[in-house]
Amino acid sequence: MPEGHTLHRLAGDLTAAFGGRRVAVSSPQGRFAESAALLDGEVLVGAEAWGKQLFVEFPGERFVHVHLGLIGKFDVHADVDPEDGVPAPVGAVRLRLAHDTAYADLRGASACDLWTSAQRDAVVAAAGPDPLRVEADPLLAWERVRRSRLPIGALLMDQSVLAGVGNVYRAELLFRHRMHPLRPGHTLRVGQWLAMWDDLVVLMTEGVRTGRIDTVRAEHTPEAMGRPPRVDDHGGEVYVYRRHGQPCLVCGRRVSIEELRGRNSYWCSRCQPVFRSRAVG
DNA sequence: GTCATATGTGGAG
DNA sequence: TCCACCTATGACC
Numbered sequence: 001m002p003e004g005h006t007l008h009r010l011a012g013d014l015t016a017a018f019g020g021r022r023v024a025v026s027s028p029q030g031r032f033a034e035s036a037a038l039l040d041g042e043v044l045v046g047a048e049a050w051g052k053q054l055f056v057e058f059p060g061e062r063f064v065h066v067h068l069g070l071i072g073k074f075d076v077h078a079d080v081d082p083e084d085g086v087p088a089p090v091g092a093v094r095l096r097l098a099h100d101t102a103y104a105d106l107r108g109a110s111a112c113d114l115w116t117s118a119q120r121d122a123v124v125a126a127a128g129p130d131p132l133r134v135e136a137d138p139l140l141a142w143e144r145v146r147r148s149r150l151p152i153g154a155l156l157m158d159q160s161v162l163a164g165v166g167n168v169y170r171a172e173l174l175f176r177h178r179m180h181p182l183r184p185g186h187t188l189r190v191g192q193w194l195a196m197w198d199d200l201v202v203l204m205t206e207g208v209r210t211g212r213i214d215t216v217r218a219e220h221t222p223e224a225m226g227r228p229p230r231v232d233d234h235g236g237e238v239y240v241y242r243r244h245g246q247p248c249l250v251c252g253r254r255v256s257i258e259e260l261r262g263r264n265s266y267w268c269s270r271c272q273p274v275f276r277s278r279a280v281g
Numbered sequence: 282g283t284c285a286t287a288t289g290t291g292g293a294g
Numbered sequence: 295t296c297c298a299c300c301t302a303t304g305a306c307c
Contacts, residue, residue, distance in 0.1 A: 070299095070301095
């Protein structure tokens with residue numbers, strides 16, 4: 001689940017369900033129990049995301065900092081019938097927020113801590129611009145990209161360069177811009193970067209709306225191509241992510257896979273040719 | 282039952 | 295660069 005769109009969607013859902021209301025805060029699994037006791041019964045101010053970081057604010061400039069990591073989930077149920085009441089927690093629920101008609105359960109997160117505003121500010125300051133935040137400046141990220149010899153596929157995943165992109169958006173963005181994952185950052189032109197950024201804003205905003213990652217253009221949807229829809233745990237329609245060995249939706253060549261700094265990278269070697277500088281070519 | 286896997290990150294060596 | 299960690303799920307014995 002967790003790339004930036006997931007966290008922004010979550011922030012909205014949490015604010016809608018709990019913002020301005022007194023909430024019961026608990027840690028059925030126990031690892032957040034001490035902090036939960038300090039917040040229990042207080043008013044939840046609201047929730048906000050920055051990249052993949054989530055902050056749930058409580059009075060007194062206190063923030064529950066959540067990072068879902070690879071496997072974390074934060075399920076929000078805002079439709080509880082007050083007659084039935086909130087159900088007993090199932091599994092390892094690290095954090096539960098609840099009132100009469102809603103509850104939210106956090107499981108498997110890599111981080112769940114009670115932070116001061118100073119701690120929150122430090123993390124935000126270290127993060128790159130987030131395409132899902134209106135104030136984000138793509139040129140801030142560009143200053144890092146244009147000076148780097150690292151591959152663009154690595155820079156896109158570096159949360160200090162830009163915040164919120166994960167393995168799916170990386171693969172899909174590079175495909176949509178016909179760019180090889182190993183192309184060095186300093187060989188990009190600013191126009192290419194800004195086009196990629198604008199595309200990210202559109203794709204990720206759509207991801208917040210739908211809760212899934214869809215990146216294929218109208219002409220490549222299952223309906224348009226007469227192919228079966230993707231059946232997958234995250235459900236979105238994509239060009240290359242986890243499609244290695246299958247035919248590229250555009251050219252038919254088998255999609256490639258290779259590890260790039262510990263994460264699988266997927267691309268089409270025909271649609272995303274290896275970059276050659278003009279001096280060499 | 283065991284094992285591999287997953288949209289991520291941080292620490293040790 | 296490898297490894298640990300957080301948890302659930304599906305594949306396979």
